[in-house]
Amino acid sequence: MRESTQHRKRRDPVHIALAVWGVLVFIFLFLPIIVMIAYSFNTGRLLASWEGFGFDSYLSAIDNPIIRGSVMTSLGAAFGAAILSTVLGTLGGIALARSRVGSLSVLLATGLLGITLFTPEIVDAVSMLPWFVSLGTDAGIAPLNNGMVRLVIAHAVLSVAVVTFIVRARMQGLDASLEEAAADLYATPVKRFLQITLPVAAPAIWAGALMSFTLSLDNTIISSFIQVPGSTPWPVYIFSALRVGLRPEIAAVSTAMFLLTLFALFVVAMVLRRSDQSPEEIAKTLAAA
Amino acid sequence: MKRKKIDGATALGFPTWAFVVFFFIMPLLLVLWYSFGYKPDLFTAHSNDILSLDRYAEALDATFIGTFWNTLKIGVIGTFLCLIIAVPFAYWMAVKLDPKWRALALALVLVPFWTNFLVRTLGWQIILSPRGFLSDFLQNIGLIDGRLDILYTQTAVQLGVVYNYLPLMILPLYVAIDRAGRPLREASADLGANRIRTLFQVTLPLAAPGIAAGSLLVFIPLMGDYITASVLGGAQGNMIGQLVASQFNTAQNWALGSAMAVLLMLFIGVAVGVCALVALVIRYFVRRSRRVVFLGGAA
Numbered sequence: 001m002r003e004s005t006q007h008r009k010r011r012d013p014v015h016i017a018l019a020v021w022g023v024l025v026f027i028f029l030f031l032p033i034i035v036m037i038a039y040s041f042n043t044g045r046l047l048a049s050w051e052g053f054g055f056d057s058y059l060s061a062i063d064n065p066i067i068r069g070s071v072m073t074s075l076g077a078a079f080g081a082a083i084l085s086t087v088l089g090t091l092g093g094i095a096l097a098r099s100r101v102g103s104l105s106v107l108l109a110t111g112l113l114g115i116t117l118f119t120p121e122i123v124d125a126v127s128m129l130p131w132f133v134s135l136g137t138d139a140g141i142a143p144l145n146n147g148m149v150r151l152v153i154a155h156a157v158l159s160v161a162v163v164t165f166i167v168r169a170r171m172q173g174l175d176a177s178l179e180e181a182a183a184d185l186y187a188t189p190v191k192r193f194l195q196i197t198l199p200v201a202a203p204a205i206w207a208g209a210l211m212s213f214t215l216s217l218d219n220t221i222i223s224s225f226i227q228v229p230g231s232t233p234w235p236v237y238i239f240s241a242l243r244v245g246l247r248p249e250i251a252a253v254s255t256a257m258f259l260l261t262l263f264a265l266f267v268v269a270m271v272l273r274r275s276d277q278s279p280e281e282i283a284k285t286l287a288a289a
Numbered sequence: 290m291k292r293k294k295i296d297g298a299t300a301l302g303f304p305t306w307a308f309v310v311f312f313f314i315m316p317l318l319l320v321l322w323y324s325f326g327y328k329p330d331l332f333t334a335h336s337n338d339i340l341s342l343d344r345y346a347e348a349l350d351a352t353f354i355g356t357f358w359n360t361l362k363i364g365v366i367g368t369f370l371c372l373i374i375a376v377p378f379a380y381w382m383a384v385k386l387d388p389k390w391r392a393l394a395l396a397l398v399l400v401p402f403w404t405n406f407l408v409r410t411l412g413w414q415i416i417l418s419p420r421g422f423l424s425d426f427l428q429n430i431g432l433i434d435g436r437l438d439i440l441y442t443q444t445a446v447q448l449g450v451v452y453n454y455l456p457l458m459i460l461p462l463y464v465a466i467d468r469a470g471r472p473l474r475e476a477s478a479d480l481g482a483n484r485i486r487t488l489f490q491v492t493l494p495l496a497a498p499g500i501a502a503g504s505l506l507v508f509i510p511l512m513g514d515y516i517t518a519s520v521l522g523g524a525q526g527n528m529i530g531q532l533v534a535s536q537f538n539t540a541q542n543w544a545l546g547s548a549m550a551v552l553l554m555l556f557i558g559v560a561v562g563v564c565a566l567v568a569l570v571i572r573y574f575v576r577r578s579r580r581v582v583f584l585g586g587a588a
Contacts, residue, residue, distance in 0.1 A: 014484070018381040022394075025378045029401045029455065032412025039415055047411075048418040088305040095302025109306055116313050118505070120513020120557065122530040123550045126537050127316035130323060130335075130547075157312050160305060220407050220516055221530075225537065235407050242520060246411065254408040261403050269396075 033258070040251035047246040057248035058256075067237070067253060074234040074257075076148060077223075078216040081155035085212040088156065089163025090205050094197060096164065097171030098179075113161035121158075125225040128154050132226055147231025154226055155216035162215070163208030170204030171197075203272045210268040214261055324547035335543035344548035353532060353549065357556060360512060360529040363443070364560075367450040368508045371458040374451070375503065379462035380492070384471070395463070402456035410520045413449055414440065417521070441523030449517040454510065458503040465499025466492065501568065505561065512557050529553055 040058070044051030061067050092109070099106045116124075128150075136144035143149050178200065182192045198205075220235040227236055234257070238250050324344055326337035382394050401409060416423050417440040424437035439445045469492060477487040493500075515530030522528070533553060536546030 015385055018377055018385050021377050022381040022386070025374060025455075026397060028374075028452065029398065032409050032416060032452070033401060033404055035415050036408055036412040048415045049420055050422070088308055092302045092305035095300075095305070098301075109302060112306060112309055112314070116309060118509055119317075120509060120530070120553065122513040122515060122533050123317075123320075123554055124313070126533060126546055126550045127320040128312070129537065130543060131312070131316035131319050134319065153312055157309065160309060164305065214403050218405050218407075221534075225534075235405060238407055238411070239516070239519075246414075250411070254405060254411075258404055258408070262400070265396075265399070265403060 036251050037255050037258070040248060040255040042248045042251070044248065047248050047251055057252040061249040061252045064249065067249060070232050070234045070237040071253060071257075073148070073151070073231050074217055077151035077155060077233055078213045080148070080152035081159065081216040082209045082213040084152055085156040085158075085160040085163050086205060086209040088160050089208050089212075090167050090198075090201060092160065092164035093167025093169075093204070093208075094171055094201060096168045098176060113164055116157060116161045121219075121221045124154075124158070125222040128157075128222060129225045145228065147228030150226045150228065151216075151223060151231065151233060154222050155219055156212070158219065158222065159208075159212030159215045162211050163205075166208045166211070167201055167204045170201055174200055206268050206271050210264055213264060217257065217261065320547045320550055323543055324551050326544040326547075328542045328544050334541050335547075344544050345552065347545055348548040348552055353529075353552075356527060356529050356532050359443075359527050361556075361560065363447055363450060363528065364508055364511045367447060367454065367511055368458075368504050370447075370451045371455050371507050372500065372504065374455060375458040375462050376493075376496075376500075379459050379466055379496075379499075382459075383463050383466040384474075398456055398459050398463075402460075406453060407516055407520070409453060410449055410517055413445070413452065414520055417445055417448075440521065443522070443527065445521040446518050446527070449521040450511050450514065453514075453517055454507040457506040457510075461502040461506065462496060462499040465496045465502075469495035497572075501565075504564070508561070508564075509557060512560070513553065 039047055039050065041053050041055065042050050043054040043056045092113070096106055096109060132144050132150055135141045144153075179192055179196050182196045183189075187195065218235065219233075220239055223233045224236045224239055227233065232240075234253065238246075238254075241247070241250060322337065323335055325340045325342065326335050327339060327341070327344065328334065329336040329338075382391065382398075386394055415421055417437065418424065419436035419438060419440060421437070424433075427433045427437060428435075439448075473491055473495065474487055477491045478484075482490065513530050515528050515534055518528035518531055529549075530553075533546055533549045536542050536549060540546075
């Protein structure tokens with residue numbers, strides 16, 4: 001392998017063209033993000049027309065109770081959805097990996113989760129709204145009238161399949177002999193699960209939790225349908241601000257959220273690094289969705 | 290003993306399956322049920338007292354069909370553009386890039402993917418704004434005469450969807466090309482195949498699962514997307530998702546909106562099915578025309 005990298009000439013025109021293409025694609029990928037960060041320092045009244053440099057937008061965003069509320073709603077929903085979908089996804093992923101391959105129940109479960117991934121979000125959104133209304137208002141299940149409960153459930157539905165598949169991939173890579181050894185040594189099923197299975201699955205669980213956290217923070221369409229007044233998450237706030245004109249505060253908060261996401265990504269990368277994985281494997285685990 | 294273990298494993302997943310059935314499958318069935326109903330009066334969103342297929346007939350009017358074709362056009366062109374951009378890029382990352390930079394490059398691809406979808410799209414709104422810096426710049430260097438006039442057009446929507454879904458194409462392609470491995474390409478070169486031949490007969494066929502996965506990951510959410518169109522396409526709206534949403538948000542006609550949602554899912558299923566069929570037919574003819582069968586390549 002090393003030999004071949006060496007005998008391939010660095011001045012090769014195809015190589016150069018591909019490298020140029022690579023850099024161009026990176027510029028394309030980062031352009032709007034950089035623009036958004038730059039415009040968060042815009043002191044003007046409207047986001048898109050640049051006036052001058054300053055931190056005004058950050059200060060007025062912090063002062064604005066509606067913005068603060070929506071950011072807190074988003075973070076709360078993201079934590080809730082991450083916990084719920086990580087618990088469910090971990091159970092599901094271990095169940096799939098440890099069931100007989102090709103059995104009917106595995107096929108059904110995989111198919112079920114597959115449909116959640118391949119359904120356009122707008123269809124999820126328009127179906128969850130009447131469902132929550134029927135259960136909450138008509139059937140009288142009061143918790144489902146709570147905006148936060150609705151957001152957590154809806155976002156967890158979106159990401160449970162992702163967590164399940166990440167955990168399943170991790171568990172399939174390792175054979176069941178460790179768990180069997182524990183059973184042979186008279187560990188109870190609960191002890192076996194807590195002391196062997198969970199630690200083994202941990203990197204995938206972390207990756208899944210991060211994935212569902214960011215999927216929840218990102219979600220706009222479903223949230224905008226099922227939200228209840230008073231618990232508007234941040235993306236829905238932006239989306240409704242589109243109609244009245246965007247102000248630089250939006251860029252400021254988005255920049256802060258962007259840094260938060262990067263931080264979460266960094267933390268999980270560190271956690272994964274403590275387990276045995278190479279950087280490339282970590283990136284692949286995170287990309288597995 | 291063995292049987293007991295299997296039962297335990299399936300039962301472990303029970304809360305998960307129950308959750309998905311209750312909060313995903315049931316709502317879908319409810320929408321299917323609603324689609325057979327109607328909107329009784331101005332203040333009621335739906336009723337199922339009389340069941341009919343009338344909403345479907347109503348949904349399939351000229352606006353819906355026109356918008357659907359428009360969405361399909363944006364979706365197909367968008368998926369194709371993503372593919373054209375992503376194939377050389379993923380190839381570069383997996384093959385050409387120095388392995389020590391590879392993890393960083395992957396992380397960099399992930400960053401936009403992890404950034405809020407809506408915020409990224411707003412970034413394009415700023416860039417494409419007629420009074421924005423790109424417009425000024427292009428006018429200064431004399432590339433355009435008046436102000437940049439892309440925002441709130443189909444072109445902007447097309448650009449936006451390509452941008453928003455590009456990482457979803459790059460990642461599976463990267464994994465597929467990386468998995469295909471260098472030894473096979475080298476074997477191909479050693480056996481006297483030139484680069485073009487290696488590309489078309491070894492690298493791309495082996496990347497086929499990645500191409501298929503990436504295309505699905507881009508095409509399906511793209512067809513249901515209405516955020517990109519709302520931010521970059523302006524108020525008139527030209528994607529099917531906006532049409533479905535407006536039945537629920539503005540018109541408050543849940544029956545008609547449900548019928549549209551069901552049709553959207555059906556159409557996406559048909560479109561994906563047709564594409565899969567075309568891909569299979571192409572593969573069949575490619576395999577038949579070249580007698581070189583790739584033993585073990587599928588494994």
